[in-house]
Amino acid sequence: MTKIILQPSGKALDYQSGDSVLTTLERHGYALPNNCRAGACGECKCKVLKGEFDQGLIMNMALAQEERDEGYGLMCMAKPTGDVLEIEFGTADALPKLFPPRENVYCVVVHKTVRTPRIMEVRLRPLGEPLRFWPGQYVTLGAPNEGAPPRCYSIANIPNDGAEIVLQVTRVEDGRTSQWVHDVLQEGDTVSLSGPYGTFIGDPSADTPVLCLAAGSGLAPITSLASAAFLRGGFRHPATILFSAQRKEDLYEIGLYNYLKVKFRNFDFKYTLTQDANPGGLTGRIPEILPDLFPDLSNYSVYIAGSPDFVEACAEKAITLGLQEDRLHKEGFFEQGEPQAPSPDRLR
Template identity: 35%
Template sequence: MSHQITIKPSGHVFSAEPGETVLQAALREGFPLPYGCRNGACGTCKGKIIQGTVDFGSHNEETLTEMEKKAGMALFCCALPLSELVIECREIGEIKDIHVKTLPCRVHKLERVAPNVMVISLKLPANERLQFLAGQYIDVFMKNGKRRSFSLANAPHDDELLQLHVRHYLGGTFAEHVFTRMKERDILRFEGPLGTFFLREDSDKPIIFVASGTGFAPVKSILEHAFHVRDLRGGERQMVLYWGNRTKTDLYLADLVGSWQQKYDNFTFIPVLSEALPADNWSGRTGLVHQAVLEDFNDLAGYQVYACGTPAMVEAAHRDFTTLRRLPEDEFFSDAFTVSPSEPKS
């Protein structure tokens, strides 16, 4: 039995078929709700059930607590309607015209840019292009039928090759394949673009980007898009990137980011190392990357923040920026590289 769902405050109405989550039904009917991981881990799709009941589904207990459930909150990527619903959440208008596709691609280039980071360049068939927003991601299909999510690291205007940043970690099936067996000219299939982490261009507020590890990938896409727009149209929107890693070698494209800082006077780069080695001869910032932001800004009321990387970093940044530095809740945008039943996003 299908169930009618009404979105507040927009008043949009759609129906969920049996077995469909609120998010699946909304996206199918063209109502783009915020989402990220789609497995109940990141919390991007969290919203309020004003009326009706749901099966909350399988999710991370820390992302949606029992107290939040009692207060009417739900993760729409997991919530299955059990009755007609009235929900409260914001809609993302910018992705309405972006069509999700399933496409083949060929591994064009493999470049090991750090001991544990591989940059993969993918080439689409000659008659295909992927329309996407800077910051979105794709799901690569593995041979066992599972999916592996990767943020697109290239900007939309530079779409001849799609770029992924893959981190090698213990127990990662796909990552192990990338670092030991993947070859140029291998064929992959993927679905995308996905996600609602992208630059909000209807604002002129200064931006703080906070990235950890390969969370730099979607930030790179967003920044290159922003620089491209500036070159075309002008504009001086101030942007600063705090990029946190353990050691200096983990800053795998620091020279590229440094070149942006030299070229664009509205951009600042602040690398932060948490476990700098003696051999690094590091004289820069140390500690946790979001703490560096707290040290530099006493008030974030007039800013936008885009945070991408480990869930711990994203959660800490959201908590501390909104409670300690007055960042408006709706000016914090994030993509947490969450651990799912398959593998984490890179």
């Protein structure tokens, strides 16, 4: 069977006749940016290191002659013609390469939606080039002139979603930027954001069941990661999202997740309430209920997002239930005292 080899990781993917390289990557859980799947936008460009392929019909503007000469191809239309096609994809551990962050990306607020009494969703559409990001990453948003220092907010949607960036911002008591988002920012306003940053991205090479734990707007990066997985046809192994909310009124995305639960048999979504009763459902903090729900996490990959205390308490519990540390992915929503750039180790 023809193989597509990813370098530098050396991962070998089985190729099914008739598929494009992009489809093969997606079938194996790897995401490659793509905007048209028709050889017109250039988003899916990769360097081919070894092997022959049929590039199919593509637009010249999507792949310049010099790039073709250097060995680049558009993977949405490329089909291997030999036994092996080696392409440059990701890093040594097969994680996708991060996009260089951009500063001052001007966007218009196209929608502002109250999702819960404390969470406001803002949908931002860039005025220039769309922002390229991986599901699970975050941007910084603020308006220093209006007393709102730049703060980190996780992107809740996936790339190619009409080029828009969706953020879900929790109101923090006396919080400068979160209050500005809730009370001052209006639909139609132009704002500036920077990013993408962060490495809370799905590990496509993970061949394990997945458990995602989220509290409050910690659901944002989890929704982004999960949406990307569903776009690629769903999780390959059982996957569960466990969401913690204080009260019934703090629940959101319930409709979306119940739809996905019905549609994908190996996906489950549960929520627990920490302050309200939940007849027939779960109550209590996730670290307390986790041992009953998942007594053995030794073969799982676990993603946790929310306040730093929540993330640490869940991570600690998951480790005691057998989770291997290299399969633990955390996104703590740490507060930022002063305007700051993300530390270099976040950018990798």
